[in-house]
Amino acid sequence: MSAHGSEVKVYVRTKPTACFAQELIEYVPDKQTVNVRYRRDTKKGVVNNQMSSWSFRLSGVLHNVSQEEVYQSVAHSVVLRALEGYNGTIMCFGQTGAGKTYTMTGATESYRQRGIIPRAIQEVFREVEQRVDHTFSVHLSFLEIYNETLVDLLASIKGVRAAQGGALVVVEEPGGGVSVKGLSLHLVHNEEEALNLLFEGEMNRIIGEHALNKNSSRSHCIFTIHIESRSRTLSNASYVTSKLNLVDLAGSERLSKTGSEGQVQREALYINRSLSFLEQAIIALADRRREHVPFRQSKLTHALKDSLGGNCNTVLVANIYGEAAQIEETLSTLRFAARMKRVHTEPSVNEHVDPALQIRRLQKEVQLLKQELSIHDTLANRVGAMYENLSESQVEEINSQVQKYLAGTLDEITVSIIAIGQEPAGAVGEVEGGFGLGVAAPSQRHTRPPSPSKSKGKKGKENNRHLCPVLILLFPFGSTPPSKIEAFEDFKMERGSEINRILKENKAVLLERLDQLHKLTQAINSMKWDIDHMSSELQLHKEKRQSQGQFLSAEGEPVLEEAELSLIMSLREIKDRYRQTYEELLSTKAEVRYCQHLVDQCRTRLLTEFESWYNESFLLPDEVQDIFREGGPIRPGLVPLDKALTLIISPPDDCMYIIFVEAVLHSRTVHHHPVSAKASCWSFAVMWGFCFAFLINIQAVLSFLGLSDLQTPLTAISK
Numbered sequence: 126m127s128a129h130g131s132e133v134k135v136y137v138r139t140k141p142t143a144c145f146a147q148e149l150i151e152y153v154p155d156k157q158t159v160n161v162r163y164r165r166d167t168k169k170g171v172v173n174n175q176m177s178s179w180s181f182r183l184s185g186v187l188h189n190v191s192q193e194e195v196y197q198s199v200a201h202s203v204v205l206r207a208l209e210g211y212n213g214t215i216m217c218f219g220q221t222g223a224g225k226t227y228t229m230t231g232a233t234e235s236y237r238q239r240g241i242i243p244r245a246i247q248e249v250f251r252e253v254e255q256r257v258d259h260t261f262s263v264h265l266s267f268l269e270i271y272n273e274t275l276v277d278l279l280a281s282i283k284g285v286r287a288a289q290g291g292a293l294v295v296v297e298e299p300g301g302g303v304s305v306k307g308l309s310l311h312l313v314h315n316e317e318e319a320l321n322l323l324f325e326g327e328m329n330r331i332i333g334e335h336a337l338n339k340n341s342s343r344s345h346c347i348f349t350i351h352i353e354s355r356s357r358t359l360s361n362a363s364y365v366t367s368k369l370n371l372v373d374l375a376g377s378e379r380l381s382k383t384g385s386e387g388q389v390q391r392e393a394l395y396i397n398r399s400l401s402f403l404e405q406a407i408i409a410l411a412d413r414r415r416e417h418v419p420f421r422q423s424k425l426t427h428a429l430k431d432s433l434g435g436n437c438n439t440v441l442v443a444n445i446y447g448e449a450a451q452i453e454e455t456l457s458t459l460r461f462a463a464r465m466k467r468v469h470t471e472p473s474v475n476e477h478v479d480p481a482l483q484i485r486r487l488q489k490e491v492q493l494l495k496q497e498l499s500i501h502d503t504l505a506n507r508v509g510a511m512y513e514n515l516s517e518s519q520v521e522e523i524n525s526q527v528q529k530y531l532a533g534t535l536d537e538i539t540v541s542i543i544a545i546g547q548e549p550a551g552a553v554g555e556v557e558g559g560f561g562l563g564v565a566a567p568s569q570r571h572t573r574p575p576s577p578s579k580s581k582g583k584k585g586k587e588n589n590r591h592l593c594p595v596l597i598l599l600f601p602f603g604s605t606p607p608s609k610i611e612a613f614e615d616f617k618m619e620r621g622s623e624i625n626r627i628l629k630e631n632k633a634v635l636l637e638r639l640d641q642l643h644k645l646t647q648a649i650n651s652m653k654w655d656i657d658h659m660s661s662e663l664q665l666h667k668e669k670r671q672s673q674g675q676f677l678s679a680e681g682e683p684v685l686e687e688a689e690l691s692l693i694m695s696l697r698e699i700k701d702r703y704r705q706t707y708e709e710l711l712s713t714k715a716e717v718r719y720c721q722h723l724v725d726q727c728r729t730r731l732l733t734e735f736e737s738w739y740n741e742s743f744l745l746p747d748e749v750q751d752i753f754r755e756g757g758p759i760r761p762g763l764v765p766l767d768k769a770l771t772l773i774i775s776p777p778d779d780c781m782y783i784i785f786v787e788a789v790l791h792s793r794t795v796h797h798h799p800v801s802a803k804a805s806c807w808s809f810a811v812m813w814g815f816c817f818a819f820l821i822n823i824q825a826v827l828s829f830l831g832l833s834d835l836q837t838p839l840t841a842i843s844k
């Protein structure tokens with residue numbers, strides 16, 4: 126057992142008496158210590174004048190105290206902790222007639238004398254009502270252990286099925302807990318329903334005709350409040366459960382003293398046996414070196430297994446008589462109490478996870494993450510990326526096309542695999558490890574750029590990342606640009622710092638105006654309320670005046686009472702203020718609209734400038750930027766967005782670039798291929814020369830055949 130556990134709390138309660146044996150029982154003012162002194166064993170003929178004394182230090186002494194005080198000391202905190210998910214057990218132990226039932230259930234005839242159980246029920250439902258952030262369900266069970274037989278005291282309630290085979294059985298649960306299989310559990314919604322069940326169970330309790338006390342209960346009773354509490358928010362899939370066991374043990378008097386016979390004697394035997402097993406279990410629990418605790422020896426100890434040494438807040442009330450005649454029983458009760466105090470328990474919350482709620486929570490989380498990912502994709506230019514795994518046939522198809530492409534037997538890769546749910550977005554350039562990863566729309570065709578880099582393409586590393594089942598196009602490319610999110614932060618600090626500063630200022634003004642607007646709206650609402658209120662009051666005055674017959678002035682005007690007049694004045698004044706404030710509200714609204722417009726404008730500008738800065742800084746090499754600069758042959762925006770087909774030949778001094786422009790919905794991505802100028806110029810000139818000669822020849826043949834009015838590609842071009 127861990128040293129972090131807590132001790133079982135033990136209280137002693139004396140039954141009130143006119144003959145309290147002061148000379149034998151002393152309650153020390155610390156309210157925790159009881160000293161007992163008495164002369165032992167004069168019965169067996171051996172006169173022993175020696176006084177023996179014992180001192181017992183407990184958690185508290187309840188002497189001449191009310192039921193309410195007992196509840197507060199013994200049960201209040203255990204009940205509150207049960208509502209938080211801690212198991213709790215409160216047990217009354219003691220000699221027959223010493224007040225166990227009085228302490229636990231109380232006197233039924235008086236509300237003030239009600240005991241721990243009805244008070245605990247009341248407190249549970251009071252708390253349930255107050256803790257609105259949680260939903261609670263409360264069930265009750267009432268078990269009696271009579272002559273080693275388990276009895277369901279609430280089996281008489283309508284709708285309760287008899288336990289299978291008729292017998293109740295204590296069963297061990299995974300995790301060390303125990304429960305009684307077959308015991309009926311009753312859902313209760315309020316204090317009244319719970320009290321009805323308590324009284325029903327009490328009625329069913331077996332009362333034995335007993336020589337010592339006619340109303341003595343000859344059985345152990347365990348009234349259990351089962352609580353389950355769940356947070357009302359979806360984010361919390363866990364819930365807590367607890368059991369609050371309220372145990373009224375049978376009387377612990379010695380057999381010889383009962384003077385009973387037959388049935389009653391057998392009962393006493395069973396009671397004493399189970400109590401002595403309880404004592405043995407307590408001794409074993411108190412001894413930390415003992416590994417085995419004999420819980421299974423009796424039904425009582427077995428049923429209370431998790432309440433005595435488990436994860437439970439346990440409290441024992443030792444009920445004793447104050448009279449000298451009962452001193453031996455009192456002493457034995459106090460000894461039991463002191464032993465019980467040495468037992469440690471380890472209270473812990475019984476927390477469970479609701480699988481259905483957990484699934485719903487995780488689904489929501491996945492949905493949020495997907496949204497976040499899609500925002501991230503948009504920022505990182507990965508439009509339409511999908512994260513599902515490729516099917517086997519898709520992988521095979523792509524593999525085969527890529528292999529052929531790398532082997533040079535395939536000049537273009539056709540994408541025939543449609544990505545489910547993917548929008549037909551344009552191609553996107555993403556760069557990784559020196560290679561561009563072109564992600565094309567479904568059913569698009571990607572042609573190998575007509576460049577001598579074909580051989581380089583073969584050596585291209587395969588990129589392991591697949592974003593969607595579409596074409597993977599490999600081509601040499603520049604270094605990896607930073608992500609747009611990072612770059613945006615840099616941009617705001619440097620190139621975009623001025624526009625960002627203006628945006629911030631505008632935002633601050635907007636917030637301030639919004640705040641003002643809010644205050645004005647509140648003021649207007651409150652004035653409106655006052656006006657309505659005063660108007661209805663005036664109406665009442667008017668009706669009263671009219672019903673009682675009103676005074677009229679010499680001019681025939683009604684004469685008003687002072688209160689009504691002052692109300693009219695106040696109303697007039699507040700209406701004036703209302704009008705002024707309303708004017709102010711309108712102009713503030715206009716200001717808010719204006720500021721909002723400024724903020725939007727600044728934000729758009731900041732983003733547009735960032736876009737061009739990003740593209741210029743990271744996506745286009747200097748030479749290409751020249752082309753895109755104002756006055757150049759091509760400007761961004763002139764390139765059709767939905768086609769990736771433009772070849773631009775713009776040879777600078779010793780370099781020619783073939784630019785393969787791919788369409789992107791909102792941003793453009795230009796992949797360029799540096800080519801040796803001389804080699805390319807040569808192949809270019811030869812190719813065009815050849816084509817030209819061929820077309821001229823066709824033209825000559827056609828004229829010869831008298832078909833020169835037919836359009837050839839060349840005439841079409843020249844036209």
Ligand SMILES: Nc1ncnc2c1ncn2[C@@H]1O[C@H](COP(=O)(O)OP(=O)(O)OP(=O)(O)O)[C@@H](O)[C@H]1O
Nearest residue numbers: 140141220221222223224225226227341342375376
């Ligand atoms: N603190 C008390 N104040 C007033 N009356 C008490 C008190 N304690 C016990 N009594 C009265 O003493 C009588 C016996 O008490 P009670 O039935 O509670 O004893 P018990 O320990 O439960 O006995 P048993 O073991 O036989 O069930 C009852 O009439 C009860 O009202």
